Amino acid sequence: MNKDGLEFAATFDQVFVQQNGHRGHFGRNVLKGLVDGMDSFLEEKRRTPGFRSMGPVALGGFLWLDDPELAACLARFAHTCVVVSKQGRSKRDLDKLGKLQPFADSDNGMLARVFAELTDLDWREEGRAKVLGPGAPMPDVVIPPLRTIGFRRQPKKDMVPFLHTKMMLLGELWWHDEDALGGVADVIGFRPERLWVGSANATARSRHNLEFGMWLDDPHALQAAQTFLVQLMAHSEALDPDSDLFQPELLPVDFDDEAFAEYAAEYGWGAPDA
Template sequence: MNEAGPEFPATFDQEFVRQDGHHGYFGRNVLKGLVDGMEGFLEEKRRTPGLRSMGPVALGAFLWFDDQELASCLARFAHTCVVVSKQGRSKRDLEKLSKLKPFADGENGILAGAFAELTGLDWRENDRAKVLGPGSPMPDPVIPPLRTIGFRRQPKGDMVPFLHTKIMLLGEMWWHDEDALGGVADVVGFRPERLWVGSANATYRSRSSLEFGMWLDDPQALEAAQTFLVQLMAHSEALDPDSDLFQPELLPVDFDDEAFAEYVSEYGWGDPDA
């Protein structure tokens, strides 16, 4: 015990280096290992960006997020999205949410077009999927830096399923001016490079708890984490959505079959913009 309150002794703190050179941590302030690794990654990309780089990317998933040092670090990534479990609407919950609004409103969100799983999704309109007709451009939404997912627990209500992971995937966005068939096109993609896994939430309070975390670059782990995180983004909602239920804001677009049939009967299968 100290003047600031109860505190675990430093004897629990350990830092280790894996055979691949990446670091891991046990004990207090494990979140420092996450932030230090992210800062190091940003410096690497500043010195040696990848081919046709669009900048470093950070994708995260946590039960909750309020650590300002981590938020400041994320703000320096060219593209980022952190998904957290949907929060309640008590006075305390709303105060927590308001502190994160500047980060959620940032302009360094994720380009949906970089991920095949997000292709063809767009924001719902009037609680329905958006309908496209001949000449309508395919959607290319930008997913904001902070999203929520899941169910909102009611005061004194039963527990609900919630997002409980504590992971951060770092990588790089890239661009190309040719599609897979060699045609001229604007193509963007994502290359995963480093994964943080652990027990610590992205919260300031986690810094005083006994936690665990480490960095990985195993290809299978990177691929699986990317798939999981992209699915979280695809099924996510705004920071403080109206619905208490699991109600993703992105939906696969619908096509106006009747309008397309009328167009084809009149113009054939040509380009509607020609």
């Protein structure tokens, strides 16, 4: 029931079980199905972690997130990143952002090197891509747990394009000490296992609406969701970025070709620290 005492009847509520055993939900408080499913996944990984597990992962994309139960559940994942639409700068918006800052500052962000699409990205430096020379290490970025994307709508202006998905991808990080050719290496990967899709925003208010949501484990859906969510992370910004426009904070690094040519002329193409 909302603060005005308005509430839909329970007759709309429906839970169904799919052939794969996963649940789907229609009606009120559909977000409970998301949180319950995440809790069950955490318990499953606690009991039977995968081979060389580095812990459970939750990646999400929502219009907005403020539900306390969902935020608390995300905090229990070893690694997480949820991308939401960029918010405005009104007093109400700033109050909303302030409440989520502790979550955005927590230490269970996502390791960028897990995904090939993110391995050459690094934070902007004075508005530009970082430049690497011989001997400089490749970036090892950790993307914070809560990010934004898109354009900031200005007061009394038309709507802007915004992120409108409501999805959560659960999986597990794993590590290995050999690369694809059998050489000694420090390899980390992500295994997607479960996908939530629906209509409900990740907000406390959504619990009073009529919504739907369901869990999937179709391999094609998992892979497509992973690709989409990784792109969200790659193009994301901080919780309250300065720019009103779409201006990702991560950029592919540039290489100092002249410095590399000079190094090669003097030392050959061996490793810079050889």
